[in-house]
Amino acid sequence: MPEKSPKNPLVYLIGAGPGDPGLVTVRGRECLGLADVVIYDYLANDDLLRFARPGAELIYAGKVGGHHNREQWQINELLVEKALAGNVVARLKGGDPFVFGRGGEECEALVAAAIPFEIVPGVTAGIGATAYAGIPLTHRGITTSVAFVTGHEGHDKEVSQIDWEGLSLGSGTVVFYMGIKNLPQITANLMAHGRPPETPVALVRWGTRPEQEVLTGTLADIAERACQTGFKAPAITIVGEVVRLREKLRWFDNRPLFGKSILVTRAADQAGEFGAMLGALGARVVECPTIAIVHPETWDDLDGAIAHLDRFHWIVFTSVNAVRFFFERLAASGRDSRSLSGCRVCAVGPKTSAALAPFGIRPDLIPVDYKGEGVVEVFRSEAITGKRILFPKGDRARDVIPQGLAELGAEVTAPVAYRNVMPEALPSGVITDLEERRIDCATFTSSSTVENLAAIVGENRLIRLLEGVTVAAIGPITAGTCRELGLDVHVEPPKYTLAAMTDALVDHFSRKA
Numbered sequence: 001m002p003e004k005s006p007k008n009p010l011v012y013l014i015g016a017g018p019g020d021p022g023l024v025t026v027r028g029r030e031c032l033g034l035a036d037v038v039i040y041d042y043l044a045n046d047d048l049l050r051f052a053r054p055g056a057e058l059i060y061a062g063k064v065g066g067h068h069n070r071e072q073w074q075i076n077e078l079l080v081e082k083a084l085a086g087n088v089v090a091r092l093k094g095g096d097p098f099v100f101g102r103g104g105e106e107c108e109a110l111v112a113a114a115i116p117f118e119i120v121p122g123v124t125a126g127i128g129a130t131a132y133a134g135i136p137l138t139h140r141g142i143t144t145s146v147a148f149v150t151g152h153e154g155h156d157k158e159v160s161q162i163d164w165e166g167l168s169l170g171s172g173t174v175v176f177y178m179g180i181k182n183l184p185q186i187t188a189n190l191m192a193h194g195r196p197p198e199t200p201v202a203l204v205r206w207g208t209r210p211e212q213e214v215l216t217g218t219l220a221d222i223a224e225r226a227c228q229t230g231f232k233a234p235a236i237t238i239v240g241e242v243v244r245l246r247e248k249l250r251w252f253d254n255r256p257l258f259g260k261s262i263l264v265t266r267a268a269d270q271a272g273e274f275g276a277m278l279g280a281l282g283a284r285v286v287e288c289p290t291i292a293i294v295h296p297e298t299w300d301d302l303d304g305a306i307a308h309l310d311r312f313h314w315i316v317f318t319s320v321n322a323v324r325f326f327f328e329r330l331a332a333s334g335r336d337s338r339s340l341s342g343c344r345v346c347a348v349g350p351k352t353s354a355a356l357a358p359f360g361i362r363p364d365l366i367p368v369d370y371k372g373e374g375v376v377e378v379f380r381s382e383a384i385t386g387k388r389i390l391f392p393k394g395d396r397a398r399d400v401i402p403q404g405l406a407e408l409g410a411e412v413t414a415p416v417a418y419r420n421v422m423p424e425a426l427p428s429g430v431i432t433d434l435e436e437r438r439i440d441c442a443t444f445t446s447s448s449t450v451e452n453l454a455a456i457v458g459e460n461r462l463i464r465l466l467e468g469v470t471v472a473a474i475g476p477i478t479a480g481t482c483r484e485l486g487l488d489v490h491v492e493p494p495k496y497t498l499a500a501m502t503d504a505l506v507d508h509f510s511r512k513a
C-alpha cells in the first residue's frame, strides 16, 4: 500500500475575536475547519472549537498538564513541532493575533523553521468590546484619533516606553489593554501629564460576551471604583470624551435578558431556535439536552419500506429528524433520491421542507397548519383512496396521521425512523453551573424535558439544584409535571409557543428588576 503522504506543514494564525463567537471572520472559520491541530488561548472563546473538524487535536495553550502557564517559547515550539509533523495547524488567539497577541513572535519562530503561515486578522478587544459597550472610538467633533496601549508595563519600569505626554495632551481616545492591575498608575500618569481628572473612563470586562461588565467613572475616581467593586481582568480601559456616548448608544448590555443564564432543556437539535430567540435578547443560553434522538431499535421496518419505494404513491415527512434518518438509510441501501421519482412528497412545514432541499427534493404538498392535523386536512383534496403512503416517523409520534390518512382510504406504512431517548448524562458544565448558582432560569418545553432531567440527576437533587432558580414551563401540562416533581413554576406563558415563552421570560425578569 502506498504510504499516506504527510500534508505540507502550514500554520494559520487566526484571530478569534473578542468573545462573541459570531465575530470570528469567515476566513477564520474556514481555516479552523481545515486544521488537523487547533492550539487555542484562554481569551479565544472555546465555542469556536465546534468549527474544527471532528477528530482534530485540540490543545489548550494556556496550561501545561493543568498546572503552570506555558511560556511563549514553549508555545512557539509546539507550533513548530506540530507543523513539522505534517499537520495543518490553526493557532486560535483572542482578538487579533497582531494586537498585543504575540503573534509576531510566533511568526518569527515559523519563519526560522521555514514553515509557511497565513494570518487571519480578528476583531481586537479595543474594537469589539468598545462597540459592544456602545462607545465609538472616534466621533465627529469629539476626537480624531485613537491609540491602543499596553497597560501591562509595570510602574516599576524605570523608563517607560509609553509616551505619556503624547497620550495625555491631545483629546484622542486611549484604549489600554491588560491595564486593570495598573489602573492607579495609568490614571495618575495621564493626569500628571495633563489629561483633566474629569475625563470619562470606562472599563469593559469580557466585552462582547454575555458576561460583559462595564464600569464607568473619571480619571480621578475610576481606580478607586474598580477597587471598591472588585473589578477584575480581562478588561480594557477606555479613556476619552467618547465614553460619554455610551449613555446614548448603549445597545448590548441593556437588552431585556442580558446577564441572565437560561437553561434550555430541549433536544439538542431543537434547542437552536429557542436558544437563538433568548440569545438575541441578551441571555446566556446554557444547552442541557434532556432528550436525545437515536436510531430505532431495528432498521428492518424502514429498510423494508426503502427496498420497495416504487410501491408508494406518497411519502410524508413531519420532522427534520425523519428526513435525516430516512435519507441516511436510503444511502446505506445504496440508493439515492432518484428512488423517490414515482413518489409524491408531503412535508409538514417549512423546516422539514428545508431539510429536504439538500437531497434535491421539493415537496409537492405543505399543509397550511404545520402539524399532524394539518397534514390530514391537506390530503382531503388529494384523492388518496387506495393509495399507498409511507410515513417514516419518530417513536413518539401521535397516531393522528396514520389514523387520519387511513380514514381517507389510504394504506399507510409508518416505520419508526428514530427514537427519542433520555441521555445518560448532562453536558459536563451544566451541573457545575447549577451547583455554583450560575443559572437564573430553567425552561421546560414539554413534560418529558423535566421528567428526564429529574431522572438523570435524581428528583431530590433536582429540587435542590433548582432552588432559587426561576422555573418556566411552556404550558399547563408541563407545569403540572414540574409541580408533581416538587418544583414551583414561576413563568407560564398564556400561549404554548416558544415566542410566548420568551415574552413571558422578558416580562418576568423586567418585573423582577
Ligand code: SAH
Residues within 6 Å of the ligand: 018, 019, 043, 093, 094, 095, 096, 097, 098, 099, 100, 101, 123, 124, 125, 126, 129, 176, 177, 178, 179, 204, 205, 206, 207, 208, 209, 233, 234, 235, 236, 237
Ligand atoms: N490579541 C488580543 C489582546 C490580547 S492581550 C486582542 O486583540 O484583543 C489581553 C488583553 O486583551 C486583556 O488583558 C484585555 O485587556 C484585552 N481583552 C481581550 N479580550 C477582551 C474582552 N473580551 N473584553 C475586554 N478586554 C479584552
